[in-house]
Amino acid sequence: KERVDQIRKELDMHVSGADVAKPCISFAHFGFDEALLDVIIKHGYSEPTGIQKQAVPIALSGRDIIGIAKTGSGKTAAFIWPMLIHIMDQEELSKGEGPIGLILAPTRELASQIFTEAKKFAKAYGLRVAAVYGGASKMDQFKELRPGGVEILVGTPGRLIDMVKMKATNFRRVSFLVLDEADRMFDLGFEPQVRSICDNIRPDRQTLLFSATFPKKVEALAREVTTEPVRISIGYVG
Ligand code: ADP
Ligand code: MG
DSSP states (O other): OOOHHHHHHHHHHTEESOOOOOSSSSGGGGOOHHHHHHHHHHOOOOOOOOHHHHHHHHHHOOOOOOEEEOOSHHHHHHHHHHHHHHHOOOOOGSSSOOOOEEEEESSSHHHHHHHHHHHHHHHTTTTEEEOTTTTOOOHHHHHTTTTTTTSEEEOHHHHHHHHHHHSOOOTTTTOOOEEEEHHHHHHHOOOOHHHHHHTSSOOTEEEEEEEOOHHHHHHHHHHHSSOOOOEEEEOOHH
């Protein structure tokens, strides 16, 4: 207990929530298999970042997370790795279609960055990833998603809704949802679309919400879309 408090203090980390998994200070402690560890090491990562140390074990335990940490702290991998493990654990992986992991991002740039990062690690298990966003051809994205579909889908809220309307995909299998850069989602006026997507995903899903800042409106949304979340903040405490 004291050791855990000490690790969190060193990381300038605050964790709130009951029955929370302990931080893991090295990749070896995450319990990842050889395939994923190989990709991580090949990528030149030698140690998890602060947010990864705590968010990964908590996400692997199945809990919802509200993660607040500044840009550049390694949040993408913190949700991609548990998402991959979650997908590989799903019995319906070989049945039906449509993504099991869904990531909402506020901008095209961010969606493509997450796509690149996700693809890199998804290779470990041969999982398929796609990204959809505005400012690019709907028809091309439609074709990308059909037929067969993907296990991981990243997108901006508006375009994701378009793709569902066009029946390029559906959210029926989604059981691991990530809202990345929730604060920017608000700044760009995507709150209604984000809510509409969340309302259409099964309520027993696992939800991870990340934000660099945590104003009241983001807190309100976070509370609505998560269930008994663990809140992890690094540095900034809102
Ligand atoms: P954030 O989403 O918090 O802004 P990113 O996920 O985009 O941060 O990561 C920032 C950079 O750090 C990326 O270039 C990423 O590849 C790198 N990175 C992530 N995790 C690690 C790690 N454990 N060790 C070294 N570099 C990492
Ligand atoms: Mg990020």
